[in-house]
Amino acid sequence: xxxxxxxxxxxxxxxxxxxxxxxxxxxxxxxxxxxxxxxxxxxxxxxxxxxxxxxxxxxxxxxxxxxxxxxxxxxxxxxxxxxxxxxxxxxxxxxxxxxxxxxxxxxxxxxxxxxxxxxxxxxxxxxxxxxxxxxxxxxxxxxxxxxxxxxxxxxxxxxxxxxxxxxxxxxxxxxxxxxxxxxxxxxxxxxxxxxxxxxxxxxxxxxxxxxxxxxxxxxxxxxxxxxxxxxxxxxxxxxxxxxxxxxxxxxxxxxxxxxxxxxxxxxxxxxxxxxxxxxxxxxxxxxxxxxxxxxxxxxxxxxxxxxxxxxxxxxxxxxxxxxxxxxxxxxxxxxxxxxxxxxxxxxxxxxxxxxxxxxxxxxxxxxxxxxxxxxxxxxxxxxxxxxxxxxxxxxxxxxxxxxxxxxxxxxxxxxxxx
Amino acid sequence: xxxxxxxxxxxxxxxxxxxxxxxxxxxxxxxxxxxxxxxxxxxxxxxxxxxxxxxxxxxxxxxxxxxxxxxxxxxxxxxxxxxxxxxxxxxxxxxxxxxxxxxxxxxxxxxxxxxxxxxxxxxxxxxxxxxxxxxxxxxxxxxxxxxxxxxxxxxxxxxxxxxxxxxxxxxxxxxxxxxxxxxxxxxxxxxxxxxxxxxxxxxxxxxxxxxxxxxxxxxxxxxxxxxxxxxxxxxxxxxxxxxxxxxxxxxxxxxxxxxxxxxxxxxxxxxxxxxxxxxxxxxxxxxxxxxxxxxxxxxxxxxxxxxxxxxxxxxxxxxxxxxxxxxxxxxxxxxxxxxxxxxxxxxxxxxxxxxxxxxxxxxxxxxxxxxxxxxxxx
Numbered sequence: 001x002x003x004x005x006x007x008x009x010x011x012x013x014x015x016x017x018x019x020x021x022x023x024x025x026x027x028x029x030x031x032x033x034x035x036x037x038x039x040x041x042x043x044x045x046x047x048x049x050x051x052x053x054x055x056x057x058x059x060x061x062x063x064x065x066x067x068x069x070x071x072x073x074x075x076x077x078x079x080x081x082x083x084x085x086x087x088x089x090x091x092x093x094x095x096x097x098x099x100x101x102x103x104x105x106x107x108x109x110x111x112x113x114x115x116x117x118x119x120x121x122x123x124x125x126x127x128x129x130x131x132x133x134x135x136x137x138x139x140x141x142x143x144x145x146x147x148x149x150x151x152x153x154x155x156x157x158x159x160x161x162x163x164x165x166x167x168x169x170x171x172x173x174x175x176x177x178x179x180x181x182x183x184x185x186x187x188x189x190x191x192x193x194x195x196x197x198x199x200x201x202x203x204x205x206x207x208x209x210x211x212x213x214x215x216x217x218x219x220x221x222x223x224x225x226x227x228x229x230x231x232x233x234x235x236x237x238x239x240x241x242x243x244x245x246x247x248x249x250x251x252x253x254x255x256x257x258x259x260x261x262x263x264x265x266x267x268x269x270x271x272x273x274x275x276x277x278x279x280x281x282x283x284x285x286x287x288x289x290x291x292x293x294x295x296x297x298x299x300x301x302x303x304x305x306x307x308x309x310x311x312x313x314x315x316x317x318x319x320x321x322x323x324x325x326x327x328x329x330x331x332x333x334x335x336x337x338x339x340x341x342x343x344x345x346x347x348x349x350x351x352x353x354x355x356x357x358x359x360x361x362x363x364x365x366x367x368x369x370x371x372x373x374x375x376x377x378x379x380x381x382x383x384x385x386x387x388x389x390x391x392x393x394x395x396x397x398x399x400x401x402x403x404x405x406x407x408x409x410x411x412x413x414x415x416x417x418x
Numbered sequence: 419x420x421x422x423x424x425x426x427x428x429x430x431x432x433x434x435x436x437x438x439x440x441x442x443x444x445x446x447x448x449x450x451x452x453x454x455x456x457x458x459x460x461x462x463x464x465x466x467x468x469x470x471x472x473x474x475x476x477x478x479x480x481x482x483x484x485x486x487x488x489x490x491x492x493x494x495x496x497x498x499x500x501x502x503x504x505x506x507x508x509x510x511x512x513x514x515x516x517x518x519x520x521x522x523x524x525x526x527x528x529x530x531x532x533x534x535x536x537x538x539x540x541x542x543x544x545x546x547x548x549x550x551x552x553x554x555x556x557x558x559x560x561x562x563x564x565x566x567x568x569x570x571x572x573x574x575x576x577x578x579x580x581x582x583x584x585x586x587x588x589x590x591x592x593x594x595x596x597x598x599x600x601x602x603x604x605x606x607x608x609x610x611x612x613x614x615x616x617x618x619x620x621x622x623x624x625x626x627x628x629x630x631x632x633x634x635x636x637x638x639x640x641x642x643x644x645x646x647x648x649x650x651x652x653x654x655x656x657x658x659x660x661x662x663x664x665x666x667x668x669x670x671x672x673x674x675x676x677x678x679x680x681x682x683x684x685x686x687x688x689x690x691x692x693x694x695x696x697x698x699x700x701x702x703x704x705x706x707x708x709x710x711x712x713x714x715x716x717x718x719x720x721x722x723x724x725x726x727x728x729x730x731x732x733x734x735x736x737x738x739x740x741x742x743x744x745x746x747x748x749x750x751x752x753x754x755x756x757x758x759x760x761x762x763x764x765x766x767x768x769x770x771x772x773x774x775x776x777x778x779x780x781x782x783x784x785x786x787x788x789x790x791x792x793x794x795x796x
Binding site: 292293295296298299300303304306307308309310311312322323 | 477478484500504734760
C-alpha cells in the first residue's frame with residue numbers, strides 16, 4: 001500500500017474512532033490523559049526507561065542526555081498540569097460541552113507533522129488534540145520514530161478508545177501524495193523550517209480547515225551586568241550551560257548565544273564560567289554523536305573565530321576536546337552562524353544595541369538573569385525564565401504565542417433558546 | 419592585464435621572486451599526477467612558502483602563532499595551519515604590500531552579501547597553473563600546438579573583471595581556442611541565438627566542441643533549447659565542462675538530471691561531461707578524471723603543486739580513507755595570499771583523487787532542531 005493510501009486509510013479510521021471518543025465525557029478523557037502523563041513522569045516510569053533505551057540509537061543523544069532531559073522535561077507534564085491547562089484555556093472540561101452557550105470544539109481529525117530529535121514535543125502534539133477529543137494522525141520526525149508510538153501504546157493501555165484515536169504514519173518528506181493526503185485532515189499542525197511550514201501550509205485547503213505552523217525560532221540568554229561576577233556569574237553560567245547541553249542545543253528553547261549587558265571583561269568572565277560549566281556537563285552528560293556536516297560547521301566557525309582574533313578583533317575561543325563544546329566570546333549584538341551541538345557565543349552588548357538587534361527576531365525563549373525588564377518586555381519570546389529552566393517549559397507554555405489547546409480548537413457561540 | 423598576456427612574475431621582494439620562480443618552473447614541466455615522487459619537492463616548497471607568508475601576512479602569522487605554529491616548529495607541510503575559506507570574506511589576506519595589488523578576484527554573491535576576495539600582485543602563477551589542468555581535464559588528447567573549438571557560457575573577462583572563472587576561460591580560450599571559439603554571454607545576457615549558430619556551424623564542419631560554463635548557464639541553455647524545440651547532435655568528441663553551483667539562483671537541478679539534459683539536448687554523453695571544482699580563493703583547479711582517465715572511477719584530479727587532504731573535523735587529522743571529511747587544499751599557486759585553505763566543502767578521498775560530496779549547510783543563526791532534521795531526512 002502506498003504511503004498516500006496509508007494516510008487516507010488512517011484518516012478514515014480516525015474519523016470513526018473520534019465518534020467513539022466523543023461518546024466519553026471530556027472529564028473522563030482528561031482523567032485518562034492525566035494518568036498517562038503521571039505514569040510517564042514518575043521516577044520509576046517504565047515508559048521513560050524504554051525511551052532512554054531506544055532514543056540514543058535513533059537520535060544520536062547520549063543515554064545520559066536522554067535520561068536527564070526526560071526527567072527535567074517531563075517533570076512539569078503532570079496530570080494536574082493538564083487539568084490546570086484545561087481550566088485556564090477552556091474554562092474546565094465543561095468548556096467542551098456543546099450544549100453550553102459558548103464552547104470549544106476539537107476538529108474531527110488533527111494531523112501533526114513532527115520534526116527534530118527531541119521527544120517532548122511529540123508528547124504535547126499527541127496529548128493536546130486528544131484533550132479536545134480530536135483524534136490525531138502523527139507523522140513522526142526522521143530522528144524520533146519512538147516517542148509517538150510509545151505514547152500511543154500507553155494511551156491504549158489506559159483507555160482503548162484513546163489508543164484507537166492515535167495513528168502513526170511515516171513517509172518520506174518528498175512524498176507529495178502522502179503529504180497532500182495528510183493535509184486533508186481538518187486541522188494540520190506542522191513543525192519545521194519556515195520553508196517546510198510554508199510549503200505544508202500552502203497544501204492545506206483553507207475554509208473550514210485549520211493550519212498551525214511552528215517555524216524557525218531560537219532562544220537566547222540575557223545576562224545583566226550584576227550577574228557577571230562572584231557567585232552570581234557561576235550560578236548564571238551553570239544554568240545557561242544546562243540549557244545548552246540538554247538535547248545538545250537542538251531545540252528551539254536551546255540558547256544559541258548569551259548576551260552579556262556589560263563590557264568585554266564582564267563577557268570574558270561569563271565565558272570562562274560557561275566554559276567550566278560545559279566541561280563539567282560534558283563529563284556527566286556527554287554530547288551525543290553528530291554528523292560530519294555538523295562537526296565540519298563547528299570546526300569552521302572555530303577557525304573563523306580564531307582568524308577574526310588574529311585580525312585584531314576582540315574575539316576569544318574556548319573549546320572542549322574534539323567538537324564537544326565551544327564558547328566564542330566576542331562583541332556586538334549581530335547574530336552569527338550557530339552550528340549548534342553545544343556551540344555558544346557570548347557577546348558583550350549595550351542595552352540599546354541589543355534592543356535594536358532583538359526587534360523582530362523570531363525568539364522562542366529567553367533565559368534572563370539580572371536583565372532589564374524593559375528589554376524582556378520588548379522581545380518577542382513566548383517564554384522568559386531563569387537560566388537552567390529553558391528546557392523545562394510548563395505544559396501550558398504558549399509556544400509561538402498560541403494557546404496549547406485553543407490553537408487546535410474552534411470557539412462556538414450558540415445564541416438560540418433550546 | 420588581459421588574459422593570455424605575459425604577466426610580471428614577481429614583486430620586489432627577492433625571497434618571493436625566488437619562490438615564484440620555483441613554483442613556475444614546476445608548472446612548466448610536463449604535468450604529472452600528484453604523488454609520493456613529488457612529496458619531498460612539495461614539502462620543501464610548501465614550507466618555504468609558509469615561512470614567507472608567515473613573515474608577510476600579519477593576520478595569518480597571528481593565526482598560526484595562536485595555534486602554536488611557526489616556521490621553526492613546522493617540520494612537514496601537513497602541519498601548516500589552514501585558514502578557513504570564510505576568512506577571505508573578512509580579511510584581505512595578502513602576503514605583499516597593499517600598494518602592489520594588481521588584481522582582485524571576488525566570489526559570487528548578492529549586493530548585500532559579503533564576498534570573498536583573492537588579492538593578487540601578479541597573475542603569473544594563476545595563469546601558469548590553470549592551463550595544464552584545463553588541458554588535461556578538458557582536452558587531454560589535444561596535440562601540442564593544436565587548438566580546439568571552445569564555446570564559453572560565461573562573460574568574457576572584460577565584462578567580468580573580478581570573476582576568476584571568466585579570467586580562467588579567457589586564458590584558456592586565448593591559449594587553446596580556435597577561430598570559431600568565443601564567449602556566449604554578452605552584456606550580462608546569454609546569447610542563445612549566437613551560440614546556436616556557432617554550434618550548428620560546428621556540426622556542419624564536423625568540429626567537436628568543448629562547451630564550458632557554470633552549471634546554471636547550462637540550465638539556461640537547456641531551457642532555451644527546450645523553448646525552441648531544438649535538439650542538437652554535436653560532433654563526436656564534443657564535451658561539456660560545468661562548474662560551480664546554483665547559489666542564489668532560481669532553479670536548481672541535481673547533477674545527474676543536468677547531465678541527462680545535456681546528453682538529450684546536445685548529444686554529449688555523460689562520460690564526456692567534466693565537472694570542474696575550483697574556488698576564487700585558490701590559484702589552481704581540479705577536474706573530473708573522465709576524459710583523461712576514461713574507464714576509471716570519476717574523481718577529481720589536481721596538479722602536483724597542489725595537495726588535497728580530507729580532514730576529520732573531530733580530530734583535525736586525515737579522515738579514514740573513504741570517510742567523509744572537510745576538504746583542505748594546499749595550493750602553491752597561492753604564494754601571494756595564503757596557500758593552505760580549509761574549504762567549506764565535504765568530500766572523501768578516492769583512488770588517487772577525491773570527490774566532493776557537498777557543501778556544509780549554511781549555518782544560519784538558528785536554534786531549531788529542524789535544520790538538522792531536514793538536512794538528514796531521507
